[in-house]
Amino acid sequence: MPHAEALKSRTTLRVRFHECDPLQIVWHDNYLKYFEEAREDFCRAHGISYQDAKSHSIATPIVKSMCEHKLPLRYGDVFEVETTYLDSPAAKMHFEYKIFKDEKVICTGETLQVFMDEKGEMLLSFPTFFLDWKKKTGLL
Amino acid sequence: MPHAEALKSRTTLRVRFHECDPLQIVWHDNYLKYFEEAREDFCRAHGISYQDAKSHSIATPIVKSMCEHKLPLRYGDVFEVETTYLDSPAAKMHFEYKIFKDEKVICTGETLQVFMDEKGEMLLSFPTFFLDWKKKTGLL
Amino acid sequence: MPHAEALKSRTTLRVRFHECDPLQIVWHDNYLKYFEEAREDFCRAHGISYQDAKSHSIATPIVKSMCEHKLPLRYGDVFEVETTYLDSPAAKMHFEYKIFKDEKVICTGETLQVFMDEKGEMLLSFPTFFLDWKKKTGLL
Amino acid sequence: MPHAEALKSRTTLRVRFHECDPLQIVWHDNYLKYFEEAREDFCRAHGISYQDAKSHSIATPIVKSMCEHKLPLRYGDVFEVETTYLDSPAAKMHFEYKIFKDEKVICTGETLQVFMDEKGEMLLSFPTFFLDWKKKTGLL
Numbered sequence: 392m393p394h395a396e397a398l399k400s401r402t403t404l405r406v407r408f409h410e411c412d413p414l415q416i417v418w419h420d421n422y423l424k425y426f427e428e429a430r431e432d433f434c435r436a437h438g439i440s441y442q443d444a445k446s447h448s449i450a451t452p453i454v455k456s457m458c459e460h461k462l463p464l465r466y467g468d469v470f471e472v473e474t475t476y477l478d479s480p481a482a483k484m485h486f487e488y489k490i491f492k493d494e495k496v497i498c499t500g501e502t503l504q505v506f507m508d509e510k511g512e513m514l515l516s517f518p519t520f521f522l523d524w525k526k527k528t529g530l531l
Numbered sequence: 532m533p534h535a536e537a538l539k540s541r542t543t544l545r546v547r548f549h550e551c552d553p554l555q556i557v558w559h560d561n562y563l564k565y566f567e568e569a570r571e572d573f574c575r576a577h578g579i580s581y582q583d584a585k586s587h588s589i590a591t592p593i594v595k596s597m598c599e600h601k602l603p604l605r606y607g608d609v610f611e612v613e614t615t616y617l618d619s620p621a622a623k624m625h626f627e628y629k630i631f632k633d634e635k636v637i638c639t640g641e642t643l644q645v646f647m648d649e650k651g652e653m654l655l656s657f658p659t660f661f662l663d664w665k666k667k668t669g670l671l
Numbered sequence: 672m673p674h675a676e677a678l679k680s681r682t683t684l685r686v687r688f689h690e691c692d693p694l695q696i697v698w699h700d701n702y703l704k705y706f707e708e709a710r711e712d713f714c715r716a717h718g719i720s721y722q723d724a725k726s727h728s729i730a731t732p733i734v735k736s737m738c739e740h741k742l743p744l745r746y747g748d749v750f751e752v753e754t755t756y757l758d759s760p761a762a763k764m765h766f767e768y769k770i771f772k773d774e775k776v777i778c779t780g781e782t783l784q785v786f787m788d789e790k791g792e793m794l795l796s797f798p799t800f801f802l803d804w805k806k807k808t809g810l811l
Numbered sequence: 812m813p814h815a816e817a818l819k820s821r822t823t824l825r826v827r828f829h830e831c832d833p834l835q836i837v838w839h840d841n842y843l844k845y846f847e848e849a850r851e852d853f854c855r856a857h858g859i860s861y862q863d864a865k866s867h868s869i870a871t872p873i874v875k876s877m878c879e880h881k882l883p884l885r886y887g888d889v890f891e892v893e894t895t896y897l898d899s900p901a902a903k904m905h906f907e908y909k910i911f912k913d914e915k916v917i918c919t920g921e922t923l924q925v926f927m928d929e930k931g932e933m934l935l936s937f938p939t940f941f942l943d944w945k946k947k948t949g950l951l
Binding site: 408409411412413415418420466 | 548549551552553555558560606
C-alpha cells in the first residue's frame, strides 16, 4: 500500500519572457500559475482530475493561496516545483509547493480548495469520488 | 437619427506594472486586453452587452485579432483607446482600435467576432437582438 | 497631523471577461492583480510611487502574498478594494486588502514588500525617501 | 547545407485551466502566449536566442501580431504549434504559426519583430549576430 508520505510530484518548468516584469524577475502572480500547472501534473501522476470532479458536478475552487518568495526567477530559468498533498480529515484539498532551482529554494506556497456542488454549496464531507481516490492511493 | 459614423467610444486606461516586460514596455498580448476593455466600454456606451447575447443563448467568440505597434507604452502611462464599430452586411462584429498617448498613435488593431448558437454553430445572419440594436443606433 | 489609522484607500474596479474561468468566476491569481492596482491607487492617493523608489535605485519586490476567498466575483461585477498600509518598525511595506461587493466581503489578502538596492541586497533599515514619506503622512 | 524550407519547429503544449474563459474555451490572447512559447522553442532548436540579441544590446520587440481562429481549444487539450521562420531581405523577423489538434487546424497566426538598438532606434539592416545565424542555418 502506498504511504501518504509518498503523495508528491515534481514538475519541471521554464520561465517565459512574458512572465517577467520590468525588474527582470518573474512577477509574483505567475507563481500561482506555476502552482496550478504543478498541481495538475500531480493529479495526472496520481490518477485524479478536474474532469473527475466535473463528471460528479463538483467544482473545487481555491479558497486560500499563499506564496513566500526567497529568491527570484529570471527569464529562461529552468526550475522544479515539488507538490505535496497534505491529507486532512476536513473536506478540503490542501497542497504545498516548493520551487527549486539548482537545489536552492526559490519560493514556497500553499493552496486550499473546497468541494462545491452544483448549487454553489460547500460540501461538509468528502464526495465519494474523492474518498475512492484516497482509498486507491492509500490515504484511507 | 444617429449616424453610423458616430459609433465610436473613447476609453482612458493606465498601464499597470505587471503588464510590462523586461524591456520595460507593455508586453504585446496586453493590447488585446486593452481592446477588450475598450470594446466593453463601447458596448456600455452604446447600450449592448455580452449579457444581451447570453440571454439569447448566443456567444460572440473572437475569430480574428490583429495589432500593429508604432510606439511602446511604459509603466504608469495613461492612454486612450478609440474604438470604432465597423458596420457590415455579414453576420459579424468588426471593431477597430486606435491607442493614443499625447496625441501620438501607439498602436492600431482589429477584432472580428461571430455569433454562435448553443450548439456552437456559427449564425449566417444577424440574431434578432443585434438587429434591434442596429436599428436603435441608426445602423439599420 | 494625520493619524496612522487613516492610511487607507478605496479603489473601484470591474471584473473583465478574460479574468473569469470556466467556472464563471474570477480566477484566483487575478486578485493579486486587483491588489496591485489598489496598492498603486493607494500610493497615488498618499503621495508615494514606484518611481520614487526607482529614482533612488531601490526596488520593492513582493516577498509574500496571501489571499483568502469568501465569495466569488463574476464577469461584470463592480467591486471595491480597501487597501490599508500596516506600519511596522521593520524595513518592510505591509499592505492589507479587503474586497467588498454590495457590502459583503469577497476576499481578504496581504502583501509584504522589501526594499532592495541596485545589487539586489535587501535593506535592513528604511531608505531615506520612505522615512520622508512616513514623516509626511504622520507615521513618524 | 540546410535548406531555408527546413526552418520550422513543432512544439507540443497543453491548455491550462486559467487560460480558459467562461465560454469554456481558450481566451484569444493566450494564443499569443502559445506563439511566444513556440517561437522560443524554435529558437532553441535552431540555435539562436533572446540572450544572443541581448548580449549585442539588441532588443527584438514585436511590431505586429495576428491570429485567426478556426476551432476552439478547451481545458486539458494537447495541441501542437508549428512555427515557421519566413526569411526576407528586410531587417525583420517574421514567424508564422499553425496550431493543430488531432490533425485539424485550430488557428493560424503571425508575428513580426524588428531589431532595436540601445537607444530604441530600429535597425535598417540585420545586425551581425543575426546574419551569422542566417549563414549557419543556410539562409544566406
